[in-house]
Amino acid sequence: MSIETAAREARYSFFAKMAKQRRCQTIFLAHHADDLVETFLINLFRGAGLTGLAAMREVSMRRIEDVNLTIVRPLLGVWRDEIDSYVRQHRLKFREDASNKNLAPLRNRFRRRVIPYLEKTLGRKIRPSILRAATIAAEEEAWIESMAKHPDAKNQRLSVEKLRSLPTALQRRFIMAWLREQSIADIGFDVIERVRSLLDPKIAKINLPRDRHARRRGGRIFVE
Incomplete structure (x- = not known):
């Protein structure tokens, strides 16, 4: 198991523990459009099917240990630079994760190397197109799930x-x-x-x- 996967599992385990203690079944996460694009590309290169390509959704269900959580991601349609602009405009305090500059994690390499390289090679911005593809995949996956229960x-x-x-x-x-x-x-x-x-x-x-x-x-x- 990679460090990134272990960290993600630890986070969700913590969320489940807190949800159980506080009798809460819904959590809100701050993933944004750039996160969605990166996840789509990473899963695509791993050979994922439609389920993997639609892995990050605005609303999803996840069972962690004995807790059923509803996960809401309200910022999936908002780009990181839009969030940064809002933070500057309203002079909000924030903390930057130092590990974001580390190229060892696969996601950071996609963010800082792969996506810029693809945009330079193709001569255009690819993020909006990938976001559209991910959105279509999520909508179709939700429909297939409802039909295939x-x-x-x-x-x-x-x-x-x-x-x-x-x-x-x-x-x-x-x-x-x-x-x-x-x-x-x-x-x-x-x-x-x-x-x-x-x-x-x-x-x-x-x-x-x-x-x-x-x-x-x-x-x-x-x-x-």
Whole structure:
């Protein structure tokens, strides 16, 4: 696990702890349009599908440990330079994260090297176009999610027979939703494909992140 991923998981764990203590189910985050563009590009180069490209939304749900959080990002349509201009105009005090200048984190390299290089090479600003693509992806992903809900995703055990009857794309979406219900961390394409491999009669057990496992027994798939 990268330092960035570990830090993100620690932040969300803290949010969940505070939400539980204060009996609050909604948190507001300050991600802005530049963050959305960077996330879209990073996930694109990682080979993400529509779900990954639409990962950052204005309103989303996330289950962390035993807490269901509604995450709201009201500034996704606002650019960083607009925020900086507002701060200067109103003389607001703020703190700059010193790590933003460090090129070791992948996001910082995209922000300071990759995106400027692409804009120089193409001879135009690419951020607005990528923001539009990310917005379209998020809207389409939300619609697909609403159409592809499967009631068994909340069950602790998956039916192998039912899973096999679904098209591959729906299998992946169903497995992803099910893994989230089981509080599995770091769910990516490789993890989902490992679970799909349990549909093969020759495979009975696979590894999941953080020393957890999925096993097939008696026509059911479950996490242990």
